[in-house]
Amino acid sequence: MSQRILVVEDDAPIVRTLRINLRARGYEVDIATSGRAALAAVDELVPDLILLDLGLPDIDGVEVLRRVRRRSDVPIVVLTARSDADDKVEALDEGADDYVTKPFGIDELLARVRANLRRSLSAPAPLPPVHTDDFDLDFAALQARRDGRPVRLTPTEWKLLSELARHHGTVIPHTQLLQAVWGPAYGREANYLRVYANQLRRKLEPDPSHPRYLITEAGMGYCLRW
Amino acid sequence: MSQRILVVEDDAPIVRTLRINLRARGYEVDIATSGRAALAAVDELVPDLILLDLGLPDIDGVEVLRRVRRRSDVPIVVLTARSDADDKVEALDEGADDYVTKPFGIDELLARVRANLRRSLSAPAPLPPVHTDDFDLDFAALQARRDGRPVRLTPTEWKLLSELARHHGTVIPHTQLLQAVWGPAYGREANYLRVYANQLRRKLEPDPSHPRYLITEAGMGYCLRW
DNA sequence: AGGCTCCTTGACGCGTTCTTGATGGCAGCA
DNA sequence: TGCTGCCATCAAGAACGCGTCAAGGAGCCT
Numbered sequence: 001m002s003q004r005i006l007v008v009e010d011d012a013p014i015v016r017t018l019r020i021n022l023r024a025r026g027y028e029v030d031i032a033t034s035g036r037a038a039l040a041a042v043d044e045l046v047p048d049l050i051l052l053d054l055g056l057p058d059i060d061g062v063e064v065l066r067r068v069r070r071r072s073d074v075p076i077v078v079l080t081a082r083s084d085a086d087d088k089v090e091a092l093d094e095g096a097d098d099y100v101t102k103p104f105g106i107d108e109l110l111a112r113v114r115a116n117l118r119r120s121l122s123a124p125a126p127l128p129p130v131h132t133d134d135f136d137l138d139f140a141a142l143q144a145r146r147d148g149r150p151v152r153l154t155p156t157e158w159k160l161l162s163e164l165a166r167h168h169g170t171v172i173p174h175t176q177l178l179q180a181v182w183g184p185a186y187g188r189e190a191n192y193l194r195v196y197a198n199q200l201r202r203k204l205e206p207d208p209s210h211p212r213y214l215i216t217e218a219g220m221g222y223c224l225r226w
Numbered sequence: 227m228s229q230r231i232l233v234v235e236d237d238a239p240i241v242r243t244l245r246i247n248l249r250a251r252g253y254e255v256d257i258a259t260s261g262r263a264a265l266a267a268v269d270e271l272v273p274d275l276i277l278l279d280l281g282l283p284d285i286d287g288v289e290v291l292r293r294v295r296r297r298s299d300v301p302i303v304v305l306t307a308r309s310d311a312d313d314k315v316e317a318l319d320e321g322a323d324d325y326v327t328k329p330f331g332i333d334e335l336l337a338r339v340r341a342n343l344r345r346s347l348s349a350p351a352p353l354p355p356v357h358t359d360d361f362d363l364d365f366a367a368l369q370a371r372r373d374g375r376p377v378r379l380t381p382t383e384w385k386l387l388s389e390l391a392r393h394h395g396t397v398i399p400h401t402q403l404l405q406a407v408w409g410p411a412y413g414r415e416a417n418y419l420r421v422y423a424n425q426l427r428r429k430l431e432p433d434p435s436h437p438r439y440l441i442t443e444a445g446m447g448y449c450l451r452w
Numbered sequence: 453a454g455g456c457t458c459c460t461t462g463a464c465g466c467g468t469t470c471t472t473g474a475t476g477g478c479a480g481c482a
Numbered sequence: 483t484g485c486t487g488c489c490a491t492c493a494a495g496a497a498c499g500c501g502t503c504a505a506g507g508a509g510c511c512t
Contacts, residue, residue, distance in 0.1 A: 089337040108318075114319060171369065191462090192459090198501060217378075218469075218499060420489060427490095442489070
C-alpha cells in the first residue's frame with residue numbers, strides 16, 4: 001500500500017539517482033522517458049505524485065504539465081536544469097505544485113516530495129455515489145447512468161457536477177463554481193455556467209426544460225438536489 | 227473580499243518590497259516583525275497564506291512554523307537567506323508548503339504565492355443559521371423556509387437580510403444598510419429599504435402588516451429580532 | 453490530413469428582478 | 483385642523499440574468 005511516484009526524466013544518471021533514493025524511502029517508482037509515455041503512465045498507473053523534468057525529447061515539458069493537469073489533480077514537482085525565472089513562473093501558473101532546479105540536493109528533493117504528498121493526503125475525501133429516481137453518478141469511476149443506460153459526460157461536466165454534488169442541497173454562487181471548475185482566475189464568466197448547466201440538464205434531467213435536480217437560483221448560483 | 231497574506235519578516239527593505247508587490251496584485255497584506263507577533267496575528271487576522279522568514283529576532287523560525295501548524299492548515303511559504311539544505315528539509319518536514327531562498331525574484335515568489343493560494347480557496351466565515359418560530363434561514367446554503375416550506379429570496383433580499391442578521395438585535399442605520407447592500411456610493415435612498423423591507427416581511431413574517439421580526443425604528447433604521 | 457469531441461464565445465428572446473415614482477396612512481406639532 | 487416628516491404599499495418601465503442555439507477553434511485519434 002505504498003505510494004507511487006512517477007518520474008518523468010530522460011537523463012539516465014538522474015533517473016538512477018532518483019530511483020535508488022525514492023525506493024530506499026519506500027516509494028514505488030515508475031519511470032517515463034518521454035512526454036508521450038508520461039501521459040500514458042498517468043492514466044494507467046495513477047501515481048500519487050509526479051516528478052517532471054521539463055527538458056523532454058518529444059513534447060515540451062510545460063505542455064505535458066498542462067495535459068496532465070487537465071485530467072488529474074496529482075501533485076506535480078517540476079525538475080529542471082533551467083534556472084530561468086520565467087520558466088518557474090510559467091510552470092507554477094500552469095498547475096505545478098513545486099519547482100526544483102538542478103543540480104539539487106537529494107535531501108531537499110525528498111523533503112519536497114514528502115511535503116507535497118502530505119498535502120494530497122489531506123485532500124478532500126472522494127464523493128460518494130449518487131442514486132436518484134432518474135440517474136446514478138459514480139464520481140470515483142467517472143460513470144453516469146440515466147434510466148440504467150450509460151451517459152457520457154465531458155471532463156468539464158464532471159468537474160461542475162462534482163462541485164455541485166459536494167455541496168448538494170445548498171445554493172452555490174457563480175464565482176465559487178467558476179473557480180472550482182475553471183480555476184481561481186475565473187469568476188465573472190457566468191455564461192460558461194449557463195452552457196454547462198444546460199448540457200447537464202439535457203443529459204440527466206427527465207424534462208430538461210423543467211429541471212427537477214439542477215435548480216437555478218437567479219442572480220446567485222445553482223443548486224443540485226436529490 | 228480579497229485574500230489576506232501575513233508577511234513575517236523583520237528586514238524592513240524586504241517588507242517594503244513584498245508589501246508593494248503583493249498589494250499591487252490585490253492582496254491584503256499584514257506584517258509581523260517577530261515570531262511572537264506572528265503567532266498572535268495568525269489567530270486574530272486568519273490569513274489565507276503566510277510568508278515566513280526563518281531568521282526572526284525572538285523565536286526560531288522553525289519553531290514558529292511548528293506552532294502555527296499546530297493551530298491552522300494555512301499555506302506557509304518559507305523565505306530565508308540561508309541556502310543550507312538542512313534548513314529546507316527541516317522546514318518542509320515541519321509543515322511548510324514551499325521554500326524560497328533569498329535573494330529571490332519577485333515574479334517567482336508571486337507565482338509560488340498563487341500556486342499555494344490556489345490550493346486553499348477558503349471562504350469567509352459564513353453567518354450561522356437562524357431558526358425562529360416562523361421561519362428558518364441558512365445563509366451558507368442561501369435557503370429560507372417559512373413554516374417548513376422553501377421561500378425564494380432574491381439576491382438583494384439576501385444581502386439586506388445578511389446585513390440585518392449580522393447585527394441582529396441592534397438598530398442598523400439606513401446609511402449602513404444601504405452601503406452594505408448597494409455599495410459605498412449609496413446612503414440616501416431610504417426608499418429602497420422600504421421596498422425591500424416590505425418584501426422581506428411579506429415573505430417571512432406571519433402577519434406582514436404587524437411585523438414581529440423586522441422592526442422599523444422611525445427616523446433611525448431597521449432592526450431584526452428573533 | 454481528416455473527423456471527432458470538447459471548449460469557448462456571441463446572439464437572441466424571455467422572464468425575473470430592480471429601480472423609480474405615485475399614493476395613502478400615521479404620528480407629532482402648532 | 484392643517485402641515486410636515488416618515489413610512490408602507492403598489493405598479494410599471496428599465497435593466498439584468500437566464501436558457502437556448504449555433505458557429506468557430508483547439509486538441510486528439512486514426
